Amino acid sequence: MSNTERTLSIIKPDAVERNLFEKITDILKKNNLKIEKNKKLQISKEEAAEFYKEHQSKPFYEKLCNYLSSGPIIVMELSGENAISRYREIMGATDPKKAGNNTIRNLYGVSIDKNSVHGSDSSSSAERELNFFFKN
Numbered sequence: 001m002s003n004t005e006r007t008l009s010i011i012k013p014d015a016v017e018r019n020l021f022e023k024i025t026d027i028l029k030k031n032n033l034k035i036e037k038n039k040k041l042q043i044s045k046e047e048a049a050e051f052y053k054e055h056q057s058k059p060f061y062e063k064l065c066n067y068l069s070s071g072p073i074i075v076m077e078l079s080g081e082n083a084i085s086r087y088r089e090i091m092g093a094t095d096p097k098k099a100g101n102n103t104i105r106n107l108y109g110v111s112i113d114k115n116s117v118h119g120s121d122s123s124s125s126a127e128r129e130l131n132f133f134f135k136n
Helices: 013-017 021-030 045-051 061-068 083-091 104-108 123-133
Strands: 004-011 034-041 073-081 117-119
Touching: 004 021, 004 083, 004 123, 013 021, 013 073, 021 034, 021 073, 021 083, 021 104, 045 061, 045 123, 073 083, 083 104, 083 117, 104 117
Parallel strands: none
Antiparallel strands: 004 073, 004 117, 034 073
């Protein structure tokens, strides 16, 4: 039985600035994740605050919002078999120093804050986050 899912991927400002789109999408394709939609945009601090509102009680919230709104990002809708958990595996741990070998964050992350990519952590998050960026 197939479990095709959709999830959100964000290539964050540090990775966009370093022109890593193709390198990151190559990794996605090698792992059978299909890019259904993608667009480059810049969001405001208010939009970042809305996007990350589930983290607003955490100490890193302000920094996270400032960072996501600091430059252009590329948002993508990915689909594939168990896409949510598979993409999280491919991304690696939040801290690039702790991310597994050849994960996106291990290869391209600069720091915990500038870890190059974001991915939804559950099917409910994926739905909310995809709607946030790809409202039809």
